[in-house]
Amino acid sequence: MDALRPVGRTLLRDQAYEALRDAIVRGDLAPGSVVKDADLAERLGLSRAPVREALARLADEGLVETKPQSYTRVTRLVSRVVRDAAAVVRVMHELATRTGVPLLGPEGIRAMREANVRFAAAVRSADVEAALRADDELHQVLVSASGNHAVAATIDRYTPLLRRVERRLFGDTGACGSAALHDRLIAACAAGDTDEAVRVTTEIWRALEELADDAADVTAVRGRVPQPL
Incomplete structure (x- = not known):
């Protein structure tokens, strides 16, 4: 507090x-x-x-x-609840990617590449805050390009719940995801290959769904120790 x-x-x-x-x-x-x-x-x-x-x-x-x-x-972090939220966010990002890739210009591709450079640097330095911020910036390029306000609002609605999982597990393992997956996503976007971009987007966000059970286990262990405000 x-x-x-x-x-x-x-x-x-x-x-x-x-x-x-x-x-x-x-x-x-x-x-x-x-x-x-x-x-x-x-x-x-x-x-x-x-x-x-x-x-x-x-x-x-x-x-x-x-x-x-x-x-x-x-x-508390409950695996089912996290999985449900992650599934919704995944579908929203898939839709944003499918809609946004055809609308991306050179500036959007450049912004994604620059965000991934920051992401990779943050991962190397174990800076969880910077890695999460760069990850958000990268994916936001596609969300913004899609122009779908309902998608953006839904992602904003459920991301805080997922972010608890990412922060907790990233803090324990030092892992903040894969810059290589981002590279594949950016390459597909630059090539205008919408289907491949959606496939990579699915791979990225499904990985978060799979973290749900581990997150619940970590919370259960920590929950045995009183944590004051």
């Missing part, structure tokens, strides 16, 4: 949501941790109202769970 900092006074509900979401994704608020709106509001420098709204949104997105008049706590 020390990573939570007071936020500005504009768009308080959204800022509270973003701060709490990021704290959950980073693991500052550990799976299974009980959270209290009064405590969170104090730490964020906000009133309780925007924090409650933020918690309601996080509950809707599966990052916290509530029992009326009892508790609100950060959800």
Whole structure:
């Protein structure tokens, strides 16, 4: 919780949501941790109202769970839930790729290559934050090119849940995915080979689905050790 900092006074509900979401994704608020709106509001420098709204949104997105008049706590990683979310995100990226590849110009290909250079460098230096950021930037090129706002919104909706898996496992293993897979994706995009680009996209995101069980196992082990706010 020390990573939570007071936020500005504009768009308080959204800022509270973003701060709490990021704290959950980073693991500052550990799976299974009980959270209290009064405590969170104090730490964020906000009133309780925007924090409650933020918690309601996080509950809707599966990052916290509530029992009326009892508790609100950060959800534990459950393999089935992660697999379901990963499957949805995979399909959305497949659609973005199929739609976006024909619309990519030289600037888009260049942006993907530059993002992959940053990704590979971050992997070599074990910089999980930078690797995840570069990975997002690479795939966002295709999402943006597709112009499909529903796809973008769905990916945004479920990515935080998946990011908990990526951060936890990447932190344990030092692995942040494969730059080689990105190279194959970029080559297919540059060649205008939509079918191959979709196949590689499927391979990339199916790998995340397969991490679900391992993530649940890691969480179960860590959950035996109390983790304070």
